Structure formats: structure tokens, C-alpha cells
Amino acid sequence: MERKVKALAFFLSFSAAGLLAAAAKSVQLELVAGTEQTQTFYIDAKHLRADSSSFRLTGADGSEVAFSFDLRYAPPADADRHFFNGRFVPKPNGYHSKWSAPASQEAFAHPGWLSFKKQPGVERYTLTYTTGTPDTVRPRPNATLRPWWIELMHDPQLHDPELLSFRKGTLSQLPDGGVEISHSFRWHADAYIADPRLKGRRLIAVLRSAGLNGFFSVPFYNPLIPRTNAINGYFKTPPGAPTDLCVEGRVANRSGDLFRGPYGFMNVRPVQEVGQVHALYLQSPPEEIPITVKLNSRLYHLGDRLRITTDGLGHELLHPVGPGIARVERWEPKECTIVASLKTPDGKAVKTFTGEVFRLEGVSPGFYRLEVALQSRRAIPETIVTKTFAVEIQNGPVWTLQE
Numbered sequence: 001m002e003r004k005v006k007a008l009a010f011f012l013s014f015s016a017a018g019l020l021a022a023a024a025k026s027v028q029l030e031l032v033a034g035t036e037q038t039q040t041f042y043i044d045a046k047h048l049r050a051d052s053s054s055f056r057l058t059g060a061d062g063s064e065v066a067f068s069f070d071l072r073y074a075p076p077a078d079a080d081r082h083f084f085n086g087r088f089v090p091k092p093n094g095y096h097s098k099w100s101a102p103a104s105q106e107a108f109a110h111p112g113w114l115s116f117k118k119q120p121g122v123e124r125y126t127l128t129y130t131t132g133t134p135d136t137v138r139p140r141p142n143a144t145l146r147p148w149w150i151e152l153m154h155d156p157q158l159h160d161p162e163l164l165s166f167r168k169g170t171l172s173q174l175p176d177g178g179v180e181i182s183h184s185f186r187w188h189a190d191a192y193i194a195d196p197r198l199k200g201r202r203l204i205a206v207l208r209s210a211g212l213n214g215f216f217s218v219p220f221y222n223p224l225i226p227r228t229n230a231i232n233g234y235f236k237t238p239p240g241a242p243t244d245l246c247v248e249g250r251v252a253n254r255s256g257d258l259f260r261g262p263y264g265f266m267n268v269r270p271v272q273e274v275g276q277v278h279a280l281y282l283q284s285p286p287e288e289i290p291i292t293v294k295l296n297s298r299l300y301h302l303g304d305r306l307r308i309t310t311d312g313l314g315h316e317l318l319h320p321v322g323p324g325i326a327r328v329e330r331w332e333p334k335e336c337t338i339v340a341s342l343k344t345p346d347g348k349a350v351k352t353f354t355g356e357v358f359r360l361e362g363v364s365p366g367f368y369r370l371e372v373a374l375q376s377r378r379a380i381p382e383t384i385v386t387k388t389f390a391v392e393i394q395n396g397p398v399w400t401l402q403e
Contacts, residue, residue, distance in 0.1 A: 024051075024131050031125040032321070032380050033118050034329050038147050040115040042072060043127070044324035051132030052111060052140060059122045067116040068142035070150050071109045073204045073283045075099050075246055092202070093224040094231040094249030101244055103278070108206050108246040111137045115146040123380050147328075149201070152193045152282040163191040165263065178278035184214070187264035192218070192282070200253030201284045205231045206246050211239035211275035214268030218282060219260050221252035229260055239271055242278050251284070286316045286328050293338070293372050295389045300360050301396030307357050308338050308372055319384070331384060335377050342391075343369045365393050 027050070033039050045052055057065040076099070091097070101107035114127070143151075155163050157177035164171065166185035174180055198220065207216055218231035233247040251258065266277065291312035300306060313336065319329040340353045342363065350363055370391050374384040 026128065026130055029127045029129075029322070029325065031127055031325075031327075032382065033123050033125065034327055035378075036328075036330075037118055038115055038145070039118050039125075040113055040147055040328040041321075042318060042326040042328075043069075043112065043114045045111040045137045047324040048129075049131045049133070050129045051136040052129070052138050053136060054128075054130040054132070055114075055140065056128045057114075057116060058126050058128070059119050060124050065116050065119065065125060066142065066145055067114055067140075068144075068146040068150075069111070069140040070113045070115070070146055071139050071281075072112050072285065073108055073206045073246070073281055074110055074285065075248065076101075076107050091224060092248035092250055094203070094218075094222055094229065094233070094247060095225065097248040098233055098235075099246045100235065100237075101246075103208050103242040103244045105244075108244055112139060113146065113150055115150070117145060148193065148195050148197070149284040152195075152198075152284060153280055154191055154193065156281050157279045158277060163188050174276065174278070178208075178276055180274050180276050181212075181266075181268070182270060182274050184265070184267045184269070186266060187280075189219070189259055189262045189264075192264065194220075194258050196258070198251045198258055198284055201251055202287065203230050203249045203251055204246065204283045204285060205233065205249070206244055206279075206281040207233060207235070208242050208244050208278040208280075209235070209237050209268075209276060210242040210278070211271045212237050212268040212277070213271055215265075216267070216280070217265045218249070219262075219264045220258045221254055221260055223250055223252035223254075229264075236271070237275075239275070242276065286318045288318050291317065291319070291331065291374065291385050293374055293385060293387050295370065295372075295391075298390065299392050299394070301394050302360055302363070302365065303396070304360050305357055306340075306353075306360055306370075308340065309356065310336070310338075310374060321382075331376070336384060337375050337377055339373050339375055341371045343371060345369065360393060363393060365395050367392050 031041055043050065052069055055069060057067045059065050158179050159177050161173065164185050164187060167183050170183035171179050171181050171185055203218065205218055213236045215232055215234040217229040220230040222228045222230045230249045230251050231247050233245055235245045237243040268275065289312060291310065294309045294311065296307040313331050313333045316328065316330045318326045320326045337354065338356055341349050342351045343349050345367060368391050370389045373386045376382045376384055
């Protein structure tokens with residue numbers, strides 16, 4: 001009987017391993033490069049079930065391309081930025097636009113940014129990976145290959161006390177990074193990567209701590225609340241398991257220095273005798289506002305000029321290019337063409353137009369669909385955005401002269 005039980009257990013274990021192996025599959029994603037020397041894509045590895053340890057990036061000739069795979073810091077995808085805890089949340093100002101969650105949930109760490117150096121003349125790249133489980137998604141950082149805004153702290157996990165200012169005897173190092181404190185401390189300005197390109201950009205800070213009550217700040221100028229810092233995150237974290245606090249702000253676009261002062265504060269008091277600060281991650285991601293096309297009206301007379309406008313061109317944006325994939329991109333107006341097709345309700349094309357403005361001539365009055373596509377003029381064409389508008393065309397008034 002015992003031998004049968006052992007045999008059954010072995011069979012079940014072998015069968016489970018076989019099912020897991022069968023469930024895993026190899027996937028290839030084509031990545032079309034943009035114009036920047038450092039290419040950055042957001043690969044939603046958890047959504048794609050991508051095992052990041054299996055990542056392999058190759059160029060058009062199949063040669064290996066070195067890359068960095070880093071965490072993206074952001075509020076949860078389903079976070080409502082406008083209504084939170086029963087109150088309206090204003091524009092991200094470094095005070096009220098904040099969220100917290102147990103660190104074990106990794107609620108604000110999203111794997112992640114895939115970045116690499118573009119090879120001369122190579123526009124297409126292939127990312128190959130094996131599917132896995134959420135536990136197989138881990139960063140693979142390479143600071144020499146990623147853009148400057150991925151990590152704005154020289155020592156995010158507080159390994160180097162030389163970058164901190166504190167009262168003697170109030171701060172000690174934790175074995176795996178971070179510090180234990182019994183009094184407030186400050187980050188020196190040298191702890192931050194103060195790149196001038198930060199001006200006007202978003203700022204995401206994620207603080208991991210336990211057993212503290214107070215606030216922390218990032219001392220760049222704040223454009224929304226004058227005479228204060230870009231990030232001012234008030235929080236209270238219980239002792240024990242650490243808690244993450246995510247704060248979203250913006251850096252002022254002003255002349256002069258980025259810093260309001262030489263220090264970033266950690267003005268806190270321990271809930272008990274001591275508390276811990278495990279990490280401070282600081283990132284300046286691109287905007288997530290999509291490129292859009294707009295129509296000047298939905299009702300026209302024959303002979304009217306129809307005008308299509310765009311919004312979002314000329315700015316660094318996170319541009320979706322496929323399910324679970326987006327590219328950090330800046331589309332310039334000169335790189336784009338508007339193509340519009342006027343169709344009947346049953347889909348029959350009546351007229352096609354190119355450009356931002358055209359006159360409605362040679363068509364019958366009635367109801368139509370105007371399908372608009374914003375297309376790129378690059379070597380590898382892309383459809384940047386599409387939208388369909390319902391329009392009505394009328395004969396217009398008939399004017400007569402009265403004697």
C-alpha cells in the first residue's frame with residue numbers, strides 16, 4: 001500500500017510538472033524603434049506572463065542586443081486620480097496625489113521599462129521570452145543602457161550614509177539596505193540626479209518604510225503650489241512589515257536651479273522607539289496623455305471647410321503599440337499625415353481627403369461616418385491614432401434677393 005501511495009505521489013508530481021512545462025510557450029514580439037538613440041518600451045510583463053529571466057533582444061540580423069529591464073513606478077492602473085477616499089483629488093501636486101499599500105503587494109512597481117541603444121540603420125528588433133508566472137517577473141537593470149529618468153536617486157536603497165545628514169547615534173544601517181532611525185534625517189542634494197531636463201516633467205516617488213509618522217520631501221521646485229517642494233508626502237506607517245507610499249508631483253519649468261534648498265527632508269518620528277526607511281525610488285516617467293484627433297464640427301453645409309486638429313504631438317508620451325506594449329515616443333507634426341475617409345452608414349467610401357483642412361464638395365447631403373487616421377511618414381509607417389466621427393451634411397440655406 002505504501003509503495004502504491006509513493007508511486008501515486010510521484011505520478012501526480014510528474015504530471016503537474018509536465019502540465020507546467022506544457023503551459024509555458026515561447027513568444028516573439030516585434031519592436032519598431034523610434035528616433036531616439038536610447039529606445040525605451042514599457043513591457044507589461046505581468047499581463048503578458050513574460051518570464052523576464054528568459055528575455056532575449058535581437059536585431060534584424062539576429063545578433064544579441066544588450067538591454068536594461070527596470071521597474072516602472074506608478075499608481076495602480078485602476079487608481080482613480082480624480083476621486084479618492086471620498087474626496088476630489090486635484091492635479092498631481094506632490095501633496096494630495098498619493099496612495100499607500102503594503103510593500104508585499106508591490107502595488108506601485110510595474111515591470112517594466114525595457115531600454116536599449118538603437119543600432120545604426122536598424123529599425124526592427126525582436127524580444128523573445130518564455131511565458132511563466134508572476135513570480136518570474138524580475139528586473140534586470142543595466143544603468144549604462146537606460147534613460148536618465150528611470151532612477152533619480154543615486155542610492156535608492158540607502159546603502160551609503162555619506163549621502164545622508166543625521167544626528168549622531170540616531171541612524172544605523174540595516175543588513176540588506178535601508179536604515180533604522182530614532183530621529184529625522186535628510187538627503188543631501190548630491191543624492192539626487194539633478195538633470196536640467198527634469199524641468200516641467202512628472203515626478204513619481206515611492207517611499208518604503210515601517211513604524212514612522214511624518215513626511216518626506218523631494219526639494220525640486222513645485223509648479224502647482226508655490227514656495228514648496230515638488231514632493232511632500234505625509235504618511236504614517238505601522239511597525240513591522242513595511243508599507244509603500246506613492247506620491248505623484250511635477251517639477252516646475254523655471255529658469256535657474258532645480259533645487260529649492262540643499263536637502264531633501266525625512267521629517268519623521270518613530271511610532272515606537274525606532275522606525276525603518278527601506279528605500280526611496282524616484283522616477284520621472286513620460287506623460288500618459290494619448291495623442292488625439294479632433295473635428296471642428298459634426299454638422300456641415302455643402303462647401304464648408306472641414307478642419308481636423310491634433311493634440312499631443314511634439315511631446316514625450318507613452319504611446320501604445322500593441323497589447324501590453326507601449327513605446328516612449330515624441331511624434332513631431334512634420335512626421336505625420338492626416339488621412340480621412342467619408343463613408344455612408346453602411347461603410348461605402350464616398351470621398352477620401354488628405355491634410356488638416358478640406359472642402360466638402362461633390363457629395364450628397366445626408367448622414368456619414370468620417371474615419372480619420374493619423375499616420376507617420378517614417379521609414380516604417382505606423383498608424384498613430386484612429387477615430388470615427390458621425391457627421392451630417394446639409395444643402396444649406398438658399399439666399400434670395402428681395403426687391
